[in-house]
Amino acid sequence: MKDLTHFVNGQHTAGTSGRFADVYNPALGEVQARVPLASKAEVDAAIAAAAEAQPGWAATNPQRRARVLMEFVRLLNRDMDKLAEALSSEHGKTLPDAKGDVQRGLEVIEFCIGAPHLLKGEFTDSAGPGIDMYSMRQPLGVVAGITPFNFPAMIPMWKMGPALACGNAFILKPSERDPSVPLMLAELLQEAGLPDGVLQVVNGDKEAVDAILDNPAIQAIGFVGSTPIAEYIYGRGCSNGKRVQCFGGAKNHMIVMPDADMDQAADALVGAGYGAAGERCMAISVAVPVGEETADRLIEKLVPRIEKLKVGPYTAGNDVDYGPVVTAEAKARVLGLIDKGVAEGAELVLDGRNFSLQGYEKGFFVGPTLFDRVTTDMEIYRTEIFGPVLSTVRAKTYEEALGHAMDHEYGNGTAIFTRDGDTARDFASRINIGMVGINVPIPVPLAYHTFGGWKKSGFGDLNQHGPDAFRFYTRTKTVTARWPSGLKEGGEFHFKQMD
């Protein structure tokens, strides 16, 4: 049995708490490693060392910091296959999807190479007679990221890239389900020239998270994961006086208008609903066809496409559309929700509950499942299933479809499929959801825009990556400077007007 480590002060460090969690190969359903779960003392020691390393990193000029990230990008490309293999073996997603996971993180690192431009600050010449005013963006100090299992490369990089580019030290607490890739990222950053202690990876569970939340040296926390944990971290982090942004769960609706290209809509739904076994916060989990006829046509197009999906282990390479879910508990939860949907009276068009694959009988596979005539009071509609299950809610009108998406408690992503520009514009303008696709099923913004949901999908202000990340990981200091030209005035006792 392989024992994984933490990565502290530039070295792999064995856990000392005596507590471990099992890391599975979800395709085989077998434990392949143990990850140490850090104690409060281990987390506090890593934070203390990061606090010592941070001033030196902050004093390194922004261009030199960016060069470390530039080299990191080269190393990520060099090791792409190795990273994807490790990622797939612990997460279960296909190899092409694992490469996409690394790639979407890498693109944020590429964006961060432009940090010197984003950190330039602002300057007003002659704001008053002989007075200049300038604003600086300064790093916060030691900041932390707490990340989910479903993107073990991308989301840690979304957090660490901007934080490090801004001159902070960074504590990463990755998911205990697939911790190998975050450790590999730390190794690569060290190889790229990042000074020891500036990035610390501490593996763990609630104990490690609470240690981060309560440590006074931690200035800011970026979290991604499920909504109940997001709310907990936001509340406790804020009450401890930290800057906190938390991104939570989702239930993304795709509205299909009667005028949509139905083949295009069905193709999009199959990819967005079942890709990565539905374990994406931007997965489409609810299709909302407008009108009975549209719904019938959509279901007719969807069924043969879904029946053709190839479900299997990542080792099948390109020959598989999606893999297992992450753990036995995740599988049991998804199957339980499908049972619940049947009991609640939804029409089960395709049933993935009895899926089995020869040679992988113990794997955590769930076959593709399609529900029709789901209603908004059902648990399968209200809950994030996070599995390969697509629900169809039939709406009579566009307004009703829009209302469903708007009334749902989550507000991460959404999409509309239509040929009508007026409807699409109206949808984009009125919808209360953070990321919107128009004939695009998974509208994940690129690195130089920002990513974030509304309602119960996001807590705190400012989004991830893009310019917002540079605001989140810095604080602004504004200096008003006067260099008198020789004429000395007496003291002033009122606010000076800039005339």
Ligand code: NAD
């Ligand atoms: P999770 O909430 O179980 O875990 C996320 C992190 O929180 C992990 O590092 C975990 O160790 C930690 N954690 C878990 N329980 C905790 C507790 N009781 N106290 C303190 N920390 C705890 O989420 P997950 O299952 O790893 O990820 C899936 C969820 O993440 C889904 O809900 C998905 O929608 C969401 N997600 C959201 C986004 C987004 O940007 N909105 C992106 C990806 C995933």
